[in-house]
Amino acid sequence: MSINRNHxxxxxxxxxxxxxxxxxxxxxxxxxxxxxxxxxxYRLFSEGVYSYDPSFHGPFLYYATAFLYGVLGDSVFSSRVxxxxxxxxxxxxxxxxxxxxxRSGVFIAGFLxxxxxxxxxxxxxxxxxxxxxxxxxxxxxxxLKYLDSGKMVxxxxxxxxxxxxxxxxxxTYIYITIFISYFIFVSMLEFLTRxxxxxxNLLKHHFTGIxxxxxxxxxxxxxxxxxxxxxxxxxxAYKSAISHWHQMHQVERIAGPxxxxxxxxxxxxxxxxxxxxxxxxxxxxLHRLDKFNLFLIYWSVASLLAYSYLGEKVPWxxxxxxxxxxxxxxxxxNEIIASLHNRNIKIKRVFEAVFAISLLLFVFSSFQLNxxxxxxxxxxxxxxxxxxxxxQQLIDTIDVVALxxxxxxxxxxxxxxxxxxxxxxxxxxxxxxxxxxxxNSTLDSPIIVVHDVDSTRVENKLxxxxxxxxxxxxxxxxxxxxxxxxxxxxFRNMNRPPEEYGVVLFYRDKNTTPSKSxxxxxxx
Numbered sequence: 158m159s160i161n162r163n164h165x166x167x168x169x170x171x172x173x174x175x176x177x178x179x180x181x182x183x184x185x186x187x188x189x190x191x192x193x194x195x196x197x198x199y200r201l202f203s204e205g206v207y208s209y210d211p212s213f214h215g216p217f218l219y220y221a222t223a224f225l226y227g228v229l230g231d232s233v234f235s236s237r238v239x240x241x242x243x244x245x246x247x248x249x250x251x252x253x254x255x256x257x258x259x260r261s262g263v264f265i266a267g268f269l270x271x272x273x274x275x276x277x278x279x280x281x282x283x284x285x286x287x288x289x290x291x292x293x294x295x296x297x298x299x300x301l302k303y304l305d306s307g308k309m310v311x312x313x314x315x316x317x318x319x320x321x322x323x324x325x326x327x328x329t330y331i332y333i334t335i336f337i338s339y340f341i342f343v344s345m346l347e348f349l350t351r352x353x354x355x356x357x358n359l360l361k362h363h364f365t366g367i368x369x370x371x372x373x374x375x376x377x378x379x380x381x382x383x384x385x386x387x388x389x390x391x392x393x394a395y396k397s398a399i400s401h402w403h404q405m406h407q408v409e410r411i412a413g414p415x416x417x418x419x420x421x422x423x424x425x426x427x428x429x430x431x432x433x434x435x436x437x438x439x440x441x442x443l444h445r446l447d448k449f450n451l452f453l454i455y456w457s458v459a460s461l462l463a464y465s466y467l468g469e470k471v472p473w474x475x476x477x478x479x480x481x482x483x484x485x486x487x488x489x490x491n492e493i494i495a496s497l498h499n500r501n502i503k504i505k506r507v508f509e510a511v512f513a514i515s516l517l518l519f520v521f522s523s524f525q526l527n528x529x530x531x532x533x534x535x536x537x538x539x540x541x542x543x544x545x546x547x548x549q550q551l552i553d554t555i556d557v558v559a560l561x562x563x564x565x566x567x568x569x570x571x572x573x574x575x576x577x578x579x580x581x582x583x584x585x586x587x588x589x590x591x592x593x594x595x596x597n598s599t600l601d602s603p604i605i606v607v608h609d610v611d612s613t614r615v616e617n618k619l620x621x622x623x624x625x626x627x628x629x630x631x632x633x634x635x636x637x638x639x640x641x642x643x644x645x646x647x648f649r650n651m652n653r654p655p656e657e658y659g660v661v662l663f664y665r666d667k668n669t670t671p672s673k674s675x676x677x678x679x680x681x
Contacts, residue, residue: 244280
């Protein structure tokens with residue numbers, strides 16, 4: 158009966174996660190980064206062209222997405238399928254940790270991962286981070302299984318999965334550094350307390366397993382970074398990766414305060430924060446710290462410190478802080494729930510109130526972010542390069558007008574280089590797109606896209622057969638302390654519109670005729 162119930166909970170939570178991730182998956186217009194990644198994946202799919210660039214992360218996502226394009230076609234939906242699938246598969250993975258975080262713990266962790274605003278949003282986002290989280294969690298579970306059983310298949314799986322993570326994104330090296338530093342930290346504690354050094358015992362008793370895992374890691378790593386052994390020099394890609402991101406850290410390309418992730422965690426992931434901190438205090442001060450929870454605490458603190466220190470501050474990195482924190486919170490809640498019947502009634506009521514209120518805010522924030530405000534940059538989890546949803550109308554208009562001319566052979570002129578990335582994906586099928594056209598050139602294509610600051614100058618050059626459609630390729634807020642109001646915390650209400658990088662589409666629609674006043678009048 159217990160097994161059936163566990164399976165039922167697993168199926169329910171996995172189904173909830175799948176619905177939340179796949180519901181209207183292709184509705185939101187592509188973010189700037191999604192457009193860039195999509196274009197590179199499309200080139201790999203259509204032309205077989207790929208070259209590793211640390212700015213756009215590892216090759217795994219491109220090869221996997223190119224395969225999906227072959228199966229499902231190249232679309233916004235098929236681009237987001239892999240992040241959505243890995244976001245769903247995190248839930249059954251969590252149930253492999255029942256021995257470590259308890260029966261209630263896996264249910265709680267499964268629910269938190271399934272509904273989390275951050276995990277849902279970035280499972281519906283064409284980026285590598287949710288994929289890295291999936292591979293790291295799977296690596297962690299396989300490593301635990303290997304240490305428990307000594308079976309080499311788990312050591313091989315752990316090494317292979319870690320390599321897939323490294324082939325997805327460079328911050329895998331941060332995970333590796335944190336994991337290695339944990340053993341050094343524990344060894345130092347053991348040395349100071351004159352206990353046997355567990356790291357020495359680990360290396361002595363598991364040398365073969367570690368060697369098998371390392372061999373599998375390097376094999377899988379080599380497959381992807383050498384482009385399936387066609388580019389042997391790619392094996393040294395880690396050098397350019399570390400060099401590039403160290404430089405980005407130094408120049409602080411996307412800067413933010415050292416506390417950048419704290420408000421995001423409090424605003425979106427309140428129950429995880431509350432119970433991860435409570436768990437840390439509980440385990441440390443009450444001396445109930447076993448090796449597993451010590452590792453989760455170290456992993457959580459080290460992740461927060463590492464990403465807070467890095468000069469590159471972007472909201473999707475919050476996932477890598479949340480992964481260990483969520484496991485820690487669930488482990489603590491498992492123990493608290495088991496001991497509640499022995500607690501004072503007032504303590505039980507306080508716990509229930511905190512748990513219920515924080516969970517309600519958690520669920521509300523998730524639904525509001527992912528199904529209502531999904532392009533609203535008043536949501537700080539949405540990075541500034543997200544266009545407003547109205548941008549889709551501009552893209553649809555281009556497609557409609559092009560059908561009136563030469564279809565994908567229609568001439569299109571774009572005068573602003575800064576809008577190129579956003580349009581590379583959406584205009585990928587068009588063969589005659591002229592990028593970075595000078596404003597002094599002859600502008601006479603049926604479709605012309607310009608930066609809004611140049612729109613008046615361009616409009617004055619065009620004849621009256623052109624229609625105009627205004628939109629924006631991105632919007633953002635510079636948040637102030639005065640913005641933090643109850644209305645903002647609950648509903649993201651702002652007292653001003655966002656700043657925008659505007660784009661203007663000029664187009665000649667054959668289904669319109671000029672009136673005597675020179676304005677365009679649509680015809681039925």
